[in-house]
Amino acid sequence: MxxxxxxxxxxxxxxxxxxxxxxxxxxxxxxxxxxxxxxxxxxxxxxxxxxxxxxxxxxxxxxxxxxxxxxxxxxxTELSEIAIREIYSLRTTLEIFAFRLAWDRRDAGFRAEMLQRQQALLAAIDTGDEMECIRREMHLHSLVYEAADHQLLLEIWGGLKGRLQLYLASNYLAHGRHGPRRTGHDSFVAAALGDSWPVMEAEILQHMRLGSEETERFLKARKEKVDA
Amino acid sequence: MxxxxxxxxxxxxxxxxxxxxxxxxxxxxxxxxxxxxxxxxxxxxxxxxxxxxxxxxxxxxxxxxxxxxxxxxxxxTELSEIAIREIYSLRTTLEIFAFRLAWDRRDAGFRAEMLQRQQALLAAIDTGDEMECIRREMHLHSLVYEAADHQLLLEIWGGLKGRLQLYLASNYLAHGRHGPRRTGHDSFVAAALGDSWPVMEAEILQHMRLGSEETERFLKARKEKVDA
DNA sequence: TCGCGATAGATTGTCGACAATCAATTAAAA
DNA sequence: TTTTAATTGATTGTCGACAATCTATCGCGA
CATH class of the missing domain: 1.10.10.10 (Winged helix-like DNA-binding domain superfamily/Winged helix DNA-binding domain)
Structure with missing residues (x-):
């Protein structure tokens, strides 16, 4: 890739x-x-x-x-609210697991790569290309799974990433989903490069909660539109 | 099933x-x-x-x-020591996650089913049919994943279960692996039906650690045999 | 004797056609 | 009018054969 x-x-x-x-x-x-x-x-x-x-x-x-x-x-695959919830809950668990594995493995290369992927995401946000934003966001989060040195985890993340990307993309196409917030990923990257594990864990939980809630909002909006 | x-x-x-x-x-x-x-x-x-x-x-x-x-x-698929380690580490994470989801969902039906699957495992141990023991052990552990009401988690457990069963079966065929210890699953079931979440979490960690260590022992033994 | 290239055999990747099955439509009967 | 049965069209499941590719063997040269 x-x-x-x-x-x-x-x-x-x-x-x-x-x-x-x-x-x-x-x-x-x-x-x-x-x-x-x-x-x-x-x-x-x-x-x-x-x-x-x-x-x-x-x-x-x-x-x-x-x-x-x-x-x-x-x-x-059709979208469903419970499917979204399942993806985000499982992703929360796995991403915490991945960070725990990678935490003491973070080196200069890791930090550089993370900053580079963040830059790529920010650049995509500036261009306004939402699809590119989604890809960059996935790419940014993929880094920790790659750094965890866990083949099986990486494989499962691949499946999760695909589903997640499908949902984000179709949501955007359906109702012009607002892209990832700049500040949200700033704090995520800051925590990922910081020295406090509790802060990182809290950041993941917060990040996932926001993503889940946002997506569910759009699904409910679509549902109401269909019913009307 | x-x-x-x-x-x-x-x-x-x-x-x-x-x-x-x-x-x-x-x-x-x-x-x-x-x-x-x-x-x-x-x-x-x-x-x-x-x-x-x-x-x-x-x-x-x-x-x-x-x-x-x-x-x-x-x-x-060939066995490898790191693959085993990956399976057990990921399984530990996922099984804790599954128990957390199912914990407040345990009812009379859950308890009855768990006891029944335990009985089936014990019966298989008595007959000495190791292959049947492995199947029963997997079936016992599957219960919590089924009870978690999480389709995605269940799907991923299916993949993990297959790999695990492959390893256990081939290990047994290669060097007559000693089956699951009776007392080990007794404490597991007791904790699963108990009221203390910390005890359950500790039990899972212990259970996985034992399984991982035992399997790795056999892999090392095989390696030494091959080298000789 | 050892290394390297050509050859032969086996195995997988790909194709087009046929059979089994399903979904929608039509027609008939209650 | 509603329900049910038959029919037709489209789509998937399955098959056997051919082409592309790999692996092992053999022969040649150094």
Whole structure:
């Protein structure tokens, strides 16, 4: 993603590449939550057979971006209020766990990388590109998971990140979600680079609570709009 | 699994059924960690085409039971000491989280179910069927995740459980792992049905520490045997 | 004898077509 | 009018064959 990673250029299968394309399409809003994916159409669109496409679909299912019922079809995962709450509650637990692992592992490289990702986020906020903001925000939070040196945790965060990004992106597309507050991430980064663990833990709890509440507000607004 | 679940009898695809068979084969030791799976052979063995079989393989990859490198092949996941440590550390975090969610939700049904699963485990210990013991132990610990009413957590526990079961089963097959200690689970159940949250939290930490240490001992023993 | 490149066999990735299943529509009956 | 059954169209599940790729073996040269 961000690291050059010399050995990165291994032979990639069609399915993996198509999965990337589909993921981008979902995050970009070309595929709105609830819409159905038809294999034949997508296969022709991507210029491949249904085999690789099916594999790509399977991969996105595991990432929680798609849901499938046998013999019926595949759809983009729908938003639900309890799902949001589950994501944020679990993310709170995991992010505290990640910070505990990474806490004594923070070095100059960690601090530099965190500041750089924060700068990238702030730059995106200035341009007003909301989608880029979401990506940068995810990227910023990813750092601690990468620094925790815990493969399994990183893998699970990947799944969570995908779901979260889907929700944030679709919420923005649906009702122009207001982007991440500048000050909110300032305090987060400050705590992450500081020396007080209790402050960091409190910051995570606060950060997650704000995110959860904000998202739930939009979901309720959408619900009322649908009911009306 | 344990609940009758009226609507459970939905049309099942070949891939899903084959995935179940493969999972059983792995847990039973018919497919030892590190061994390669050849698609054509397995497809013929199961009497299906390579399509559904590929889908089954993909599913087990997501569960962490298989690893695949493109154009090279698929193998049963190998054990590694750090992987074990990661599983136990993450499981500790998640199980504490699950208990916190389920703590005030425990009712008569919960207590009855837990006692029943404990009885089933004890019965399995008496028969000496180690594989059954492992399944029963997993089933016992699954209860709190089911009671937490958290879909995402339950899903992630499913993945963790699979990996854990793979490790326990292969360890037993490799060097006759000594089964779960009777007293260990007695104290676990007692704490889970008790009224003291600090006691429960300490019990989880202790339980995980014991399991982790025991497994690592066997891994080190195997390593020394291999080196010799 | 050791290292290196070509070759052969096996295995995976991909494709197009066919069969099974589902959802919506139409028509018939109560 | 409402409910139910049959039908049709579309979509997914499955299959067998072909092409791309890898791994191991063999032969050649140093």
């Amino acid at each position: 961000s690291v050059p990673a010399v050995g990165k250029l291994q032979k990639q299968t069609f399915g993996a590449r198509i999965a990337d394309e589909l993921r981008k399409a979902i995050f970009a809003g070309d595929l709105v939550p609830g819409s159905a994916l038809i294999e034949t159409a997508l296969a022709e669109q991507f210029g491949v057979s249904r085999g690789p496409l099916r594999e790509a679909i399977r991969q996105l299912i595991d990432e929680g971006l798609l849901v499938q019922v046998p013999f019926s079809g595949t759809r983009v | 344990s609940v009758p679940a009226v609507g459970k009898l939905q049309k099942q695809t070949f891939g899903a059924r084959i995935a179940d068979e493969l999972r059983k084969a792995i847990f039973a030791g018919d497919l030892v960690p590190g061994s390669a799976l050849i698609e054509t052979a397995l497809a013929e063995q199961f009497g299906v085409s390579r399509g559904p079989l590929r889908e089954a393989i993909r599913q087990l990859i997501d569960e962490g039971l298989l690893v695949q490198v493109p154009f090279s092949g698929t193998r049963v």
